[in-house]
Amino acid sequence: MSARVGRLRQQGLLLVWLVLVWNLLWGTFSWANLLSGALLAVVVTTLLPLPPVTTSGRFRPLAALRFLGRFLLDLLVSSVEVSWLAFRPGRHRSAIITVQLRTDSDLLLTVIAEALSLVPGSLVLDLDRERKVMAIHLVQVRDAAHVERQRANVLGMEDRVVRAFGSAEDIARLDDPSTETPETEGVGRR
DSSP: OHHHHHHHHHHHHHHHHHHHHHHHHHTSOOHHHHHHHHHHHHHHHHHSOOOOOOOOOOOOHHHHHHHHHHHHHHHHHHHHHHHHHHHSOSOOOOEEEEEEOSOOOHHHHHHHHHHHHHSTTEEEEEEETTTTEEEEEESOOOSHHHHHHHHHHHHHHHHHHHHHHOOHHHHHHHHOGGGOOOOOOOOEEO
16 A cells, blocks of 8 residues: 555656756746646656556755765866857867666665766766666776776765665665776777
């Protein structure tokens, strides 16, 4: 019974969100927009149901602030670096790297991938959910040591996201020495 209540609550939040977006798209809140948005939200969620997003984690405010602070710092530093590349003449070396992650939560993997892709200079190309391997394109690499630092940055992002939003099992997996990430595939350069 509680699973059904949880599903209805999720559905209700989705409906409220869709009605809000509908009204924002129209640019005005009116009874007509609220009612038509509610009707449209019910039709869309009935005809195109999404699979339920299961969350076993919990929100940890201090860890979330740590994640957000480091994310904003990465955003600022990377923006300056990419801006500098745009004005600097010459050839730039880019790379595609793979990183073995430790978490297997769909939600956490999505947050990690989105956070990495939002930072200028990196883009998640592929995520192999079964093997927990993420392929990332880096706009600028200097040498092999720089590539390894970027891999460490990805694992650091995973650590911060899991500690902010993950379950106790996810965090235990991070702290378990048997889940250390092995050396992954080589660097592809062009």
